[in-house]
Amino acid sequence: xxxxxxxxxxxxxxxxxxxxxxxxxxxxxxxxxxxxxxxxxxxxxxxxxxxxxxxxxxxxxxxxxxxxxxxxxxxxxxxxxxxxxxxxxxxxxxxxxxxxxxxxxxxxxx
Amino acid sequence: xxxxxxxxxxxxxxxxxxxxxxxxxxxxxxxxxxxxxxxxxxxxxxxxxxxxxxxxxxxxxxxxxxxxxxxxxxxxxxxxxxxxxxxxxxxxxxxxxxxxxxxxxxxxxxxxxx
Numbered sequence: 001x002x003x004x005x006x007x008x009x010x011x012x013x014x015x016x017x018x019x020x021x022x023x024x025x026x027x028x029x030x031x032x033x034x035x036x037x038x039x040x041x042x043x044x045x046x047x048x049x050x051x052x053x054x055x056x057x058x059x060x061x062x063x064x065x066x067x068x069x070x071x072x073x074x075x076x077x078x079x080x081x082x083x084x085x086x087x088x089x090x091x092x093x094x095x096x097x098x099x100x101x102x103x104x105x106x107x108x109x110x
Numbered sequence: 111x112x113x114x115x116x117x118x119x120x121x122x123x124x125x126x127x128x129x130x131x132x133x134x135x136x137x138x139x140x141x142x143x144x145x146x147x148x149x150x151x152x153x154x155x156x157x158x159x160x161x162x163x164x165x166x167x168x169x170x171x172x173x174x175x176x177x178x179x180x181x182x183x184x185x186x187x188x189x190x191x192x193x194x195x196x197x198x199x200x201x202x203x204x205x206x207x208x209x210x211x212x213x214x215x216x217x218x219x220x221x222x223x224x
Contacts, residue, residue, distance in 0.1 A: 034212045043202055043215040044153070046111070087152065089212075097143070098213060102152040 001026055006088050006101040014109055017078050021104045023088030024070045030090040030099075033064055035073050038085045038103065047073075047086070075106075083108045112137050112207045116216030123193055123223050130189045131219045133203035138183035143204040143213070144176070153202065159186045193223045 006023045013019050025033075033050035048055065050062040050071050061074040075082055088101035113136040123129050133142065141160055145153040156176055157167040165178040179187045190197050203216040 036212075041220075043218050046212040046214070049212060096141075097155055097158065100153045 002102075003027055003099045004088055004090055004101040006086075006104045008102060008104060010105040010107050012107045012109060013078060015078060015080060017108075018074065018076045019078055019106065020072055020074045021086055021088075021106075022070050022072050023101050023104075024068075025088075025090045025099075026069070027090070027092060027099075028066075028069065029092045030069075031093055032091040033062075033071050034089040034091075034098075035060075035062055035071075036087040036089055036100075038087055040084075044087055044100075078106075078108045080108050080110065082106060111211065112139065112205050112214045114203060114205065114214060114216040116203055116219060118219055119217060120220040121222070123221065125194050125223055127193055128189055128191045129193065129219075129221060130187050131201055131203070132187050133185070133216050135184045135205055137207055139205040139207055140183070141206065142180065142186045144178065144186075144188045145202045145204060145215075147200045147202060147218075149199075156188070156201075190221065193221075195223045197221065198223045 004025050035047040036044040037047045038044040050064045054063045059076045063072045085103040085105050087103045089098050091098045115134045117132050144156040147153045155168050156171045157165045159165045159178045159180040161180045161183050177189045201219045204213045206213045
């Protein structure tokens, strides 16, 4: 079983729609969680950290469910520029490294 | 967040040769990470480079193939040795400047081995 699992997609949704991704992690010792965005042929860039209480940044909302060991990302009022691959990332101190999911591809159509 | 300068951005190399990739960070960091990302795949950690000690390699990666240098707290190199077409990939360096703030990546090196 992969340490971090994501639905690879692609998710193809119309502009203005709301879309949500989930990501599950297997190591209960995971301490930090992030969502990264990666555009084609570019490096990953931090989109947002995921806090236990959940957090929101504009149109983006991230949630953490430790009991079920998953994190989620919700994008409201999606824009064409949101088209990218979204990577779920976990970190735990005992390994002192971050683990990447394989990414979820999102395509927003006009 | 940190700013990372990674060079070269791309290269086409002959099999059997070696390529050294450099990453320069604009602030001092304890650990630097080297990743590989093959087409359509996620990132795979190659090794963690600590200043003043040997790099720590992940399963499937060995020092003879991917020697790493870390001469100071702002710089590291990764060498891809004795290259074969299977080494064609994007190689990225990464740092975490402050715990919990996530990781910043270099712009990547797109390597093609022919």
